[in-house]
Amino acid sequence: xxxxxxxxxxxxxxxxGLVATDGVTIDVRPDEIHAxxxxxxxxxxxLISQLVxxxxxxxxxxxxxxxxxGALPTARRIGLGLGRTFQITCLLPEYTVLxxxxxxxxxxxxxxxxxxxxxxxxxxxxETALSFLETIGxxxxxxxxxxxxxxxxxxxxxxxVALATEPRLLxxxxxxxxxxxxxxxxxxxxxxxxxxxxxxxxxxHDMDAVFALADRISVLxxxxxxxxxxxxxxxxxxxxxxxYLGEGDELx
Amino acid sequence: MxxxxxxxxxxxxxxxxxxxxPFIASATGYPAMTSLATRALIYGIAAASLNxxxxxxxxxxxxxxxxxxxxxxxxxxLYQHYTQDDLFLGLVPGTNQLLVTLPVTLIVCGAxxxxxxxLSLRTGGVQFIMITLAFAQMLFFLFVSLKxxxxxxxxxxxxxxxxxxxxxxxxxTYYYVCLAITAVFFFLLWRLVNSRFGxxxxxxxxxxxxxxxxxLPAYRYKLVAFIISGMGAGLAGxxxxxxxxxxxxxxxxxxxxxxxxxxxxxxxVGTLFGPLIGAAAYIVLESVLASWTEYWQLGLGFILLFVxxxxxxxxxxxFGRLLGRRV
Numbered sequence: 001x002x003x004x005x006x007x008x009x010x011x012x013x014x015x016x017g018l019v020a021t022d023g024v025t026i027d028v029r030p031d032e033i034h035a036x037x038x039x040x041x042x043x044x045x046x047l048i049s050q051l052v053x054x055x056x057x058x059x060x061x062x063x064x065x066x067x068x069x070g071a072l073p074t075a076r077r078i079g080l081g082l083g084r085t086f087q088i089t090c091l092l093p094e095y096t097v098l099x100x101x102x103x104x105x106x107x108x109x110x111x112x113x114x115x116x117x118x119x120x121x122x123x124x125x126x127e128t129a130l131s132f133l134e135t136i137g138x139x140x141x142x143x144x145x146x147x148x149x150x151x152x153x154x155x156x157x158x159x160x161v162a163l164a165t166e167p168r169l170l171x172x173x174x175x176x177x178x179x180x181x182x183x184x185x186x187x188x189x190x191x192x193x194x195x196x197x198x199x200x201x202x203x204x205h206d207m208d209a210v211f212a213l214a215d216r217i218s219v220l221x222x223x224x225x226x227x228x229x230x231x232x233x234x235x236x237x238x239x240x241x242x243x244y245l246g247e248g249d250e251l252x
Numbered sequence: 253m254x255x256x257x258x259x260x261x262x263x264x265x266x267x268x269x270x271x272x273x274p275f276i277a278s279a280t281g282y283p284a285m286t287s288l289a290t291r292a293l294i295y296g297i298a299a300a301s302l303n304x305x306x307x308x309x310x311x312x313x314x315x316x317x318x319x320x321x322x323x324x325x326x327x328x329x330l331y332q333h334y335t336q337d338d339l340f341l342g343l344v345p346g347t348n349q350l351l352v353t354l355p356v357t358l359i360v361c362g363a364x365x366x367x368x369x370x371l372s373l374r375t376g377g378v379q380f381i382m383i384t385l386a387f388a389q390m391l392f393f394l395f396v397s398l399k400x401x402x403x404x405x406x407x408x409x410x411x412x413x414x415x416x417x418x419x420x421x422x423x424x425t426y427y428y429v430c431l432a433i434t435a436v437f438f439f440l441l442w443r444l445v446n447s448r449f450g451x452x453x454x455x456x457x458x459x460x461x462x463x464x465x466x467x468l469p470a471y472r473y474k475l476v477a478f479i480i481s482g483m484g485a486g487l488a489g490x491x492x493x494x495x496x497x498x499x500x501x502x503x504x505x506x507x508x509x510x511x512x513x514x515x516x517x518x519x520x521v522g523t524l525f526g527p528l529i530g531a532a533a534y535i536v537l538e539s540v541l542a543s544w545t546e547y548w549q550l551g552l553g554f555i556l557l558f559v560x561x562x563x564x565x566x567x568x569x570x571f572g573r574l575l576g577r578r579v
Contacts, residue, residue, distance in 0.1 A: 076469075078465060084465055090462045090465065092459050095455070095458070103455050112473065120446065
């Protein structure tokens with residue numbers, strides 16, 4: 001199928017008088033990393049929340065592979081192929097690294113109304129989960145408690161858990177936030193390698209990462225997309241320079 | 253592996269002790285111990301049921317007395333119609349057979365839990381606590397006003413339900429019946445909490461947002477857990493009514509919900525056997541303290557305070573640490 005995986009048209013979200021998302025139109029094509037950048041408070045996370053259904057939009061449409069998902073609850077959207085990682089890591093703290101991923105695999109496999117068999121004893125489930133950890137490079141920490149992971153490892157685990165839900169489109173909410181330099185580079189390499197398997201909408205502040213990864217970039221300012229294009233087009237765009245890049249210290 | 257062997261040995265020792273308890277009781281000259289233990293087992297089932305939603309699922313239900321009491325009233329009402337030889341609502345004949353009253357209890361309490369749960373689970377947090385409490389109190393006042401079934405005074409069940417021609421009135425026999433049912437109950441519960449279902453239920457308590465992001469429709473899992481939990485509490489109520497040969501609005505009162513919660517906290521929230529230990533501790537403390545003073549709840553309060561502040565996970569965790577298990 002040649003159409004976009006994700007197609008958002010005229011999305012609007014108001015909080016009282018504040019228009020947090022103001023007619024956003026954005027596409028993610030197959031095998032594309034589409035980056036979404038913008039200054040703090042531009043409404044990037046609000047947009048992600050609407051895409052996964054944690055917030056309800058007031059107007060506009062959200063289509064995943066041609067299917068309108070705007071009215072569906074979060075769980076259904078995930079079931080249809082949306083995946084996400086959280087800006088502030090959102091994991092199951094009492095479980096081990098492997099359990100976190102295995103739970104994702106389990107939910108992907110269908111309903112969990114199975115009351116008898118020991119879930120920790122299902123070797124197929126464990127092995128599938130382990131393969132996702134290997135992809136991400138966290139297999140060595142499989143039996144570690146999540147609480148004992150470093151911040152960088154938790155970010156990696158976020159990604160492994162999201163992959164375990166086998167998404168067609170991955171919404172990445174600042175995967176580099178809080179990572180050290182080498183960890184960031186590792187994450188960039190990881191996302192690069194995943195690109196052929198899954199399309200991504202990447203929200204990120206780290207410009208080096210964005211320019212290294214993104215096929216296209218959209219710039220969000222005050223809830224509005226002011227430009228969409230390749231890295232070079234965005235760099236040369238006068239509006240973007242004025243609204244965003246020109247503000248200087250936002251860049252780091 | 254070392255730990256699991258230790259656990260199995262401990263379990264075997266406890267099982268032997270429980271089996272031998274009536275003999276120990278009569279040998280040591282405390283025959284009342286058997287009755288005490290029966291009550292502990294029954295409350296253990298009720299508390300463990302509550303713990304399934306409270307400890308594993310993170311749903312703080314303050315209305316589990318509703319199901320406990322309902323279970324008791326199923327036995328009482330069916331028995332009354334049995335002795336009067338008429339029909340409940342002009343439809344259902346009464347019975348005094350445990351093999352009938354027990355399944356009926358499970359069905360009735362499951363249906364009640366489905367109804368209460370379906371409405372309550374639309375809320376969360378404090379609202380959930382309050383709405384479950386409200387439903388339980390509604391049921392309480394319903395039974396108080398039902399003059400046909402004893403109203404305020406409750407229902408006397410003259411004879412314990414029959415089962416396989418056993419002498420159910422005999423304290424020892426009834427203890428063993430309860431012990432067998434408790435064993436089956438905890439075996440099923442053990443399978444359940446370690447199953448796929450238990451896995452997502454525990455996940456929901458830890459992080460509901462994460463489970464939604466995995467694509468889990470939370471509501472139906474919580475509801476099923478709530479129904480199972482209600483059925484468990486009903487089972488305990490059924491056994492208790494048979495034990496006391498009495499069902500009264502007291503069983504439905506909110507203080508009973510509180511007692512169950514105290515047992516869970518005392519024993520260990522979110523552990524398999526914690527609530528059973530908690531129930532036993534509660535029953536023993538109640539009888540020991542009450543023999544000293546009528547203000548026994550003051551003493552219980554201090555002990556609960558100690559457990560909550562210093563054991564870091566109830567008596568179960570305390571034992572675990574004493575046995576050198578890493579917590």
